[in-house]
Amino acid sequence: MSKRRPYVRPMDGWFKRDPFFIEYMAHEGTAVFVWLFALEMLAGLFALAAGEAAWGGFTAFLASVPGLLLNGLILVMLLYHGVSWFLIMPRTLPPVRVGGRKVPGSTISAVGLAAMLVASFAVVGFFCLLANGGQG
Amino acid sequence: MTGQTKTVAVLRYRPEQDEAPVWQEYQVPYGDDTSVLAALNYIKDELDGTLSFRWSCRQAICGSCGMMIGGKPQLACKAFLRDYPERVTVEALAHFPIERDLVVVMDGFIDKLQKVKPYLIPREMRALEDGEYLQTPEEMDLYAQFAGCINCGLCYAACPQVGLNPDFLGPGAIALLHRYNLDSRDGGQAERMEMINAELGVFNCTAVGYCSEVCPKMVDPANAVNVNKMNSARDYFFRFLRPAPKQGGCR
Numbered sequence: 064m065s066k067r068r069p070y071v072r073p074m075d076g077w078f079k080r081d082p083f084f085i086e087y088m089a090h091e092g093t094a095v096f097v098w099l100f101a102l103e104m105l106a107g108l109f110a111l112a113a114g115e116a117a118w119g120g121f122t123a124f125l126a127s128v129p130g131l132l133l134n135g136l137i138l139v140m141l142l143y144h145g146v147s148w149f150l151i152m153p154r155t156l157p158p159v160r161v162g163g164r165k166v167p168g169s170t171i172s173a174v175g176l177a178a179m180l181v182a183s184f185a186v187v188g189f190f191c192l193l194a195n196g197g198q199g
Numbered sequence: 200m201t202g203q204t205k206t207v208a209v210l211r212y213r214p215e216q217d218e219a220p221v222w223q224e225y226q227v228p229y230g231d232d233t234s235v236l237a238a239l240n241y242i243k244d245e246l247d248g249t250l251s252f253r254w255s256c257r258q259a260i261c262g263s264c265g266m267m268i269g270g271k272p273q274l275a276c277k278a279f280l281r282d283y284p285e286r287v288t289v290e291a292l293a294h295f296p297i298e299r300d301l302v303v304v305m306d307g308f309i310d311k312l313q314k315v316k317p318y319l320i321p322r323e324m325r326a327l328e329d330g331e332y333l334q335t336p337e338e339m340d341l342y343a344q345f346a347g348c349i350n351c352g353l354c355y356a357a358c359p360q361v362g363l364n365p366d367f368l369g370p371g372a373i374a375l376l377h378r379y380n381l382d383s384r385d386g387g388q389a390e391r392m393e394m395i396n397a398e399l400g401v402f403n404c405t406a407v408g409y410c411s412e413v414c415p416k417m418v419d420p421a422n423a424v425n426v427n428k429m430n431s432a433r434d435y436f437f438r439f440l441r442p443a444p445k446q447g448g449c450r
Contacts, residue, residue, distance in 0.1 A: 068214035069296035069304045074362045081270060083409045084359060091405075154408050155425040163337075 090147035096140035103137075149175035205229050205280050207238050209250065210290040212297045220297060222288075223247075229280040235289060236264050236275035239301070252301035259415055262351030265292050266301050272356035272413045294355055294362035308352055311368055315376035315394055320387030338383040345378035345423060347416040354410035354420050360403050367403040368394060370410035370420030377423035392434055401427045 078084045110121035124130045152175050153168030160166065192198075204226040212220040225246050227238045236254055243250050255261040257276045264275040267290040269283055280287060295303035325332065354370040355361045361369050376395070380388050395401050404424045411421040 066215050067298070069298055070212050070214070070220060071296045072220075072293070074359070077359050077362060081409070083412065084407070087407050087409075151406060151408055154411060154419065154421040155406060155428075156422075157426045157429070158341075158422075 086147075090144060090151075093140040093144040093147075096137050097144060100137050100141065103134075145179055146176065149179065203229065205238075205283070206286040207235075207242065207280075208286060208288045209239075209242070209300070210288070211250070211300050212291070213249070214299060220290075224286075227280070231279075231281050233280045234276050235266075235268050235273075235278045235280065235287065238280055239275060239289070250301075251299045260349060262349035265351040265353050265356065266290065267293055267356065272353040274351060274353070274415050277415055292352055292356040294358065294365070295352065303352070305352065307365060308350075308355060308369070308371070311372040312350065312375060315368070315372050315379075316387055316391055317375045317379060319379065319382060319385050320390065322384060322386030332384040334383050341383075342378045342381035345374050345381065345418055348374055348378070348418050348420075349416055351415065353413045353415060354418075357407075357409040357413040358404075359407060360405060364399075364403060366399050368397075368399050368401075370404075370424055373401060373427060374418055374420040374423040377427060392431070395427045395431050396434065401425075401431055404428070 078088045107121050110117040125134070149172050153171040156171065158165050159171060206224050207227050208222050208224045210220045211217065211223045225242045227233075227241050227246075229238065234257075236257060239250065239252050239254075243252075252264070252266070252275070254264040254275065256263070259274050259277045262274075265272060266275055267273075267288075268275065268278045269287055270290075272292060275289070289301065291297045291301045292303050295305065295308070298304050319332075321332065348371060350371065352371065354374075358367075358370055360367050373395070376391050379385050380391055401424050404421075406421065406425060408421045410424075411419045414420065
């Protein structure tokens with residue numbers, strides 16, 4: 064009779080097993096804050112459609128301490144999510160070749176991060192311009 | 200040897216006597232060049248002949264000595280005692296059933312490798328007198344990285360999705376599949392697309408990316424898997440636009 068009795072180890076708590084998995088759970092977990100921010104934007108849109116009083120209430124919430132704390136937290140989480148997203152980007156793209164040479168992953172991440180910064184400043188700048196009535 | 204010893208803790212499992220794996224510690228003399236594999240061989244030869252583990256080449260090419268060293272998937276011949284301050288833990292490769300001590304059951308992994316048709320399926324049949332199938336260095340460069348796989352299984356031990364769903368085709372097999380799909384001489388892409396699209400195919404991957412970090416041969420299985428997610432989506436949406444493949448073994 065066979066003495067074979069292969070042992071299968073349990074997977075409970077696998078995400079705590081390795082620092083790499085903890086970081087993975089952290090960058091996936093921060094996606095929740097992307098969702099929260101989308102909800103906040105949607106609430107703003109509904110408030111705008113509901114009239115001046117509702118919109119005033121929404122902007123008052125944004126300017127209040129809990130509102131600022133919440134959005135500060137969302138900003139930090141979104142930045143972390145964005146940075147980790149660009150760091151993993153080279154693993155998800157087909158090989159990029161420029162002049163017959165393969166572009167290293169670190170360059171792809173750096174270009175992505177730079178594009179994110181430029182786009183962020185452009186959007187913030189545009190809204191600052193709007194807020195100032197186009198006066199720069 | 201410096202005359203110093205280091206503690207090597209090994210997760211033992213002897214199915215005839217152990218209900219579950221148990222840790223056992225050994226004191227092993229070491230020097231700067233003592234690999235974990237050398238330490239295991241010292242234990243087997245000098246301290247405890249009952250310890251079981253797989254090994255062969257001692258130079259990171261046979262892929263036999265994959266195990267969890269200090270909790271990370273590594274080749275025992277490529278990990279050194281000097282890098283662990285006082286104590287090093289050695290355990291069988293994660294996500295594989297333990298057969299005995301550090302030996303795992305590889306059957307499921309080997310089945311997956313076979314399933315992806317890891318051989319050239321000629322794009323066009325050539326008669327013997329037509330000569331070899333030629334390939335330029337540029338064409339070879341496309342897949343060369345993925346051809347470096349030594350089937351050591353470290354990427355499977357790094358992939359939590361493999362642990363949660365052992366039937367997932369997994370990083371190594373998909374990298375091997377990709378290696379043949381990228382080969383200019385191969386025409387088997389349509390046959391292999393079934394495996395990519397399947398429920399146990401690429402979409403089990405959640406892009407943890409640890410598989411590529413632990414690979415001892417600088418293969419990037421995470422890239423092979425994720426590029427094939429795109430290929431699968433393209434295959435799904437544009438499959439009606441392609442002419443039907445010719446009947447027969449090759450396209």
